[in-house]
Amino acid sequence: xxxxxxxxxxxxxxxxxxxxxxxxxxxxxxxxxxxxxxxxxxxxxxxxxxxxxxxxxxxxxxxxxxxxxxxxxxxxxxxxxxxxxxxxxxxxxxxxxxxxxxxxxxxxxxxxxxxxxxxxxxxxxxxxxxxxxxxxxxxxxxxxxx
Amino acid sequence: xxxxxxxxxxxxxxxxxxxxxxxxxxxxxxxxxxxxxxxxxxxxxxxxxxxxxxxxxxxxxxxxxxxxxxxxxxxxxxxxxxxxxxxxxxxxxxxxxxxxxxxxxxxxxxxxxxxxxxxxxxxxxxxxxxxxxxxxxxxxxxxxxxxxxxxxxxxxxxxxxxxxxxxxxxxxxxxxxxxxxxxxxxxxxxxxxxxxxxxxxxxxxxxxxxxxxxxxxxxxxxxxxxxxxxxxxxxxxxxxxxxxxxxxxxxxxxxxxxxxxxxxxxxxxxxxxxxxxxxxxxxxxxxxxxxxxxxxxxxxxxxxxxxxxxxxxxxxxxxxxxxxxxxxxxxxxxxxxxxxxxxxxxxxxxxxxxxxxxxxxxxxxxxxxxxxxxxxxxxxxxxxxxxxxxxxxxxxxxxxxxxxxxxxxxxxxxxxx
Ligand SMILES: Cc1ncc(COP(=O)(O)O)c(C=O)c1O
Numbered sequence: 001x002x003x004x005x006x007x008x009x010x011x012x013x014x015x016x017x018x019x020x021x022x023x024x025x026x027x028x029x030x031x032x033x034x035x036x037x038x039x040x041x042x043x044x045x046x047x048x049x050x051x052x053x054x055x056x057x058x059x060x061x062x063x064x065x066x067x068x069x070x071x072x073x074x075x076x077x078x079x080x081x082x083x084x085x086x087x088x089x090x091x092x093x094x095x096x097x098x099x100x101x102x103x104x105x106x107x108x109x110x111x112x113x114x115x116x117x118x119x120x121x122x123x124x125x126x127x128x129x130x131x132x133x134x135x136x137x138x139x140x141x142x143x144x145x146x
Numbered sequence: 147x148x149x150x151x152x153x154x155x156x157x158x159x160x161x162x163x164x165x166x167x168x169x170x171x172x173x174x175x176x177x178x179x180x181x182x183x184x185x186x187x188x189x190x191x192x193x194x195x196x197x198x199x200x201x202x203x204x205x206x207x208x209x210x211x212x213x214x215x216x217x218x219x220x221x222x223x224x225x226x227x228x229x230x231x232x233x234x235x236x237x238x239x240x241x242x243x244x245x246x247x248x249x250x251x252x253x254x255x256x257x258x259x260x261x262x263x264x265x266x267x268x269x270x271x272x273x274x275x276x277x278x279x280x281x282x283x284x285x286x287x288x289x290x291x292x293x294x295x296x297x298x299x300x301x302x303x304x305x306x307x308x309x310x311x312x313x314x315x316x317x318x319x320x321x322x323x324x325x326x327x328x329x330x331x332x333x334x335x336x337x338x339x340x341x342x343x344x345x346x347x348x349x350x351x352x353x354x355x356x357x358x359x360x361x362x363x364x365x366x367x368x369x370x371x372x373x374x375x376x377x378x379x380x381x382x383x384x385x386x387x388x389x390x391x392x393x394x395x396x397x398x399x400x401x402x403x404x405x406x407x408x409x410x411x412x413x414x415x416x417x418x419x420x421x422x423x424x425x426x427x428x429x430x431x432x433x434x435x436x437x438x439x440x441x442x443x444x445x446x447x448x449x450x451x452x453x454x455x456x457x458x459x460x461x462x463x464x465x466x467x468x469x470x471x472x473x474x475x476x477x478x479x480x481x482x483x484x485x486x487x488x489x490x491x492x493x494x495x496x497x498x499x500x501x502x503x504x505x506x507x508x509x510x511x512x513x514x515x516x517x518x519x520x521x522x523x524x525x526x527x528x529x530x531x532x533x534x535x536x537x538x539x540x541x542x543x544x545x546x547x548x549x550x551x552x553x554x555x556x557x558x559x560x561x562x563x
Contacts, residue, residue, distance in 0.1 A: 002167075002168060002509060003505070003506060003509045003560065006505065007502075007505075007560070012561070037517065038501060038516070038517045038518070038532060039517060039518045039522075039525070039531040039532050040531070041531070061531050062499065062501075062531070063499035063500070063501035063502050064498075064499060064501075064502045064561075065501070065502075067499075121505070124501070124505070127501065
């Protein structure tokens with residue numbers, strides 16, 4: 001179980017060609033999160049209409065894991081309901097905190113299952129979670145409930 | 147001077163013989179964060195607990211006497227190591243605590259003639275190169291007292307810029323708090339002009355020697371500063387013990403930050419007066435076993451020779467600097483030669499984030515530090531979010547430098563840059 005399990009192709013692809021990484025002009029909520037221990041940062045903008053994420057874009061700096069995770073998160077939640085997006089966040093969090101013991105649900109998490117290997121590197125879990133924590137914060141502010 | 151006999155030295159550090167990921171040999175290059183400990187240090191702590199454990203300076207029994215002797219014996223070694231007097235050595239838990247102790251010595255509630263009186267008419271001078279440990283306590287003091295916080299910038303070489311010290315350090319300056327050696331760029335501070343200027347205007351100088359005392363000979367009399375601090379754990383000593391050295395005439399006047407047991411001259415229900423330094427600054431049962439461990443650590447380093455340790459590191463650093471510059475895409479932060487530089491080397495690699503550099507190196511058994519190294523203002527000035535840092539010590543070898551350089555090349559392969 002080496003580096004390849006951590007840096008799966010999907011992750012490296014998203015890192016090199018991140019999706020939705022350009023902040024939109026029109027948004028209902030903007031949040032800014034950072035990882036004080038490593039300096040990674042993300043700004044997230046979400047346009048919510050009728051409890052649906054109409055558009056979600058982001059910008060940020062950080063390692064391949066945090067950048068790829070932001071990119072995958074932005075794809076997965078685009079067009080989803082707030083409720084659905086928050087469910088995804090819970091599933092992803094469970095996967096990350098599972099120390100490699102939690103089986104990922106491919107149906108639900110799609111590309112995000114590529115991060116399964118991250119769960120075995122405790123120091124990198126926070127990198128993968130940065131964008132999802134920002135998402136949760138933004139959606140709760142946009143009117144979602146826990 | 148030649149390299150140290152690392153075969154012999156490494157036998158004293160069993161952890162260096164362990165394997166890490168995928169059975170790879172550990173290559174420990176995170177010495178600026180903390181050093182490994184030789185067996186003699188572990189044995190010294192264990193021996194203290196096994197045979198002499200009691201509360202130093204308290205109790206009328208034999209063990210208390212022995213514990214006191216061991217603790218005070220450690221203080222004498224610590225003093226000797228930097229050519230100071232025992233009465234000027236205060237044991238703290240860390241350099242971080244030491245700097246806080248000095249910053250809390252200043253107050254605007256003192257009488258105006260007191261050397262530690264500070265007010266909105268004063269300034270405090272730090273630098274852009276400081277570790278947060280030597281920045282935040284001064285920010286806080288500025289907030290409490292109304293004094294102005296000002297700072298020296300950095301040169302293109304990530305050295306402290308001393309071109310404007312005459313205006314920055316002025317007759318309003320109370321204290322100049324400055325690092326001896328950067329934990330990021332490895333820059334060694336050109337202290338003399340700074341100290342000279344501070345003396346001219348009557349300002350105190352505190353030296354953060356966390357990255358210098360473990361790595362080179364340091365004599366407080368030659369440095370001519372007022373306070374000096376470092377952490378034991380970076381000098382092959384235990385965690386939980388730091389050193390604060392201060393000039394006796396200043397320690398006599400400085401107020402304690404922490405009050406409590408065994409630091410008084412006299413106490414009533416309403417008030418108390420303080421014992422003389424160092425006791426005044428060591429309230430509570432002290433970290434005796436850790437102090438004893440630190441004493442043993444410094445004896446260990448002295449036996450090898452601080453000048454020899456410094457030369458050994460210089461050979462490794464020179465090799466690493468040359469090797470890194472041969473790898474395209476690597477950018478070294480600060481001086482690319484041995485001139486005014488110590489053992490910490492920070493660098494970036496084009497196209498790969500430092501965390502990812504560190505992760506791949508880790509896969510090869512190489513332990514480095516990645517991130518901002520608790521020096522955000524420096525990172526902001528350099529317009530970087532993070533760097534990768536390799537830092538060397540007495541037990542590192544030229545072969546390890548090669549493994550490290552090869553590791554960096556492997557990072558490039560892995561990320562196809
Ligand atoms: C230059 C410098 N100053 C201060 C400190 C703080 O030392 P400690 O965390 O042991 O208190 C460090 C340690 O990282 C350092 O490198």
